[in-house]
Amino acid sequence: MNSLQILPCEKERMLNNYDNTVVERFIRYVQIDTQSDPHSGLHPSSIKQKNLSALLKEELQMIGISDVETDEFGYVYGTIPATTSKKMPVLCFCSHIDTAPDCSGTNVKPILHKDYNGSSIILPDDEMQVLNVDNYPYLKEHIGNDIITASGKTLLGADDKAGVAIIMDFANYLITHPEIKHGIIKILFTPDEEIGEGTAKIDLKKLGADFAYTLDGGKLGTIEDETFSADGVTVTIFGIIAHPGDAKGKMINAIKIASEIIAKLPKEYLSPESTQKREGFIHPLQIEGLAEKATIQFLIRDFDTKQLAVHEKLLEEIINDVIGQFKNASYTFIVQEQYRNMKEILDDFPFVIGYAEEAFQQIGLPFIKEPIRGGTDGSRLSFMGLPCANIFTGMQAIHSKHEWIGVRDMKLAVEALVMLTNVWEENY
């Protein structure tokens, strides 16, 4: 990608005369702690997420969106009325309000670095935290523009408050520019995406959308229409317990069996540490146990759903191999479907990506189609009947204290959404 040449500041931009609100919104939203909690079992998983829901409702009303509502789970729904008389599908733009449990989201202090000059950035609250063009080459593209970082003790929360701020500014733009022709647009903010529960309590009937885009992607110009297909496998190993002082010939230690299984997993291939791009893997996520019984949780991932069964077969062969050496040991092997590659759905609606490509082109953005090595709300939404692709926001180094974002990318994402709604109106 060489967007430096494509996107000089002096270029006449579509939103040049628009007083953008994306930066001030972003800075406001990231200071609200919305970390989700994988252990609470509640919806929302942490009640504090509703603080942001309430603020977004208020701000959407201020923008002029009259039907906005939040529910007990923390979802926010709103409608931007159509400006065209053409009958066309209802589009939804969606992002998640929670931040990842991996890194603290309390007392986030966003720092706006004006006119970034390319030098190292030492985060003031922890001088060990340094961002530079060596660890983040994408910073080079932002020299001369503003970037935003956290202060060293927390994540920034660009994932996904960048998406939230972009959608809010986009709504503000459309409401203040009724000359832009578009169909009905639904706005949706979801809680708990980071713990895989973002769609758990979603009301698709209330939403009433036909196609959706999540704003939850990275680099400028990327669009993602493909996620992993994912299964979870739970392996439980049953050993035989005996008093350790009197165990000879009797004890079969499930911990040792589990360790041997782990040791026999492929290392140079089929593991997260040794794969990239379109390669799948078998990943031992969690292990717990006693001598009598041990459990291993595995993640099985591939872009090709059929390959999941192949990886699972290999895993079971390894287990059988090991177990075979321990007389009277036994195991169970339980496969659970987690999510599927959204491309299986999106391939039936090629215009979802096609219109985005045209919109990006019209405003001079690169168009980079990438598979996501993970899942998104979009993959779940697609299989729930709402075909959904994922658009860039600019967020980088997510879920970490190094998390940062370029202001240019957020502004261009707003512009891309405006153009995208217009392309739908013109072409559908």
Ligand SMILES: [Zn+2]
């Ligand atoms: Zn996200």
